[in-house]
Amino acid sequence: MGKRQNKTEKRNRRAKMKQYFKPLHTVAPQNVTVVDGDTVKFSKDGHTFYVRLIGINAPELNLDNSQSPQPFSIEAKERLGQLLLDAKDVKISLHPNLTDDTQNRLLGHLHVNLKGQYMNVSHVLLSEGLAVPYKIRRGLTKVERMNYDLLAYEAQRHRIGVHSIPGYVTEDGKFDENKRAV
Template identity: 60%
Template structure:
């Protein structure tokens, strides 16, 4: 029976981290049997009898869910989730995950890595697509990207901003370091 690791109480983080490090290694490349979109920058997948979560490296999409039940989803959160789902389900015949060298994100319970979809016989980084369409922004709070990747992500975001696509269509919505203005 599959267990959902994201709903475990915080005191079980060590067990989850151990489970992750027992099954996955930094820079590992694999293709899970299925992927389910959680939001615009997170997917989940079944492996080894558990459900694992992957936080896509270097991008931040607007929050769909909030710890505060009275808060509405952020603008473009549903669009980011839907586009990621479209990339995985409708447009891609194959996908792969390349885990980051840090392996685990700041929550301590999600894998950290790059997600690629196969389009026209080539694997494409979904972050590039989300950035180019203005559905995610470069996340620069933690140095997860190489300098070359940072520049590439910033260039993609700059072009989306120049064209006022997605999150950039709302003046003042995108703040520095890959965050969103929660007052909008």
């Protein structure tokens, strides 16, 4: 019964996503909460919606299995949470494709209003070494891809965050499970 209910919930969420949201629209949800370093969630009309941040990959918390959290996953989640806490308001710019490959999460850029200026949280996470550019970056313009790469390069050059562990960040923008902080 549990799996059938889960499938029904996912089907209902997909239908509601198509009903409430349109590609390239900007939404300003209330009470956005952090799932992990590259995913947030919010509620609308009693439904919970997840948003995967476009173009970045943060280390996995591994909460749904027996593995321990990857290095810097907790720091990435906490930093994203702090940005949301400090924000006067939040906007999410939705991706042209609207959902990820699983069709269970919206895709978008998360912008927080800090001191009267909107800031893309992905820029902060990349510059602080708490995320890396995701190599499959559909939905990013060429300029955005270059900015993401430059921010990550600076974090790598200064060996901060995920870049402080030799070999931890792989060439495809993922994290080597066998590398741990020293």
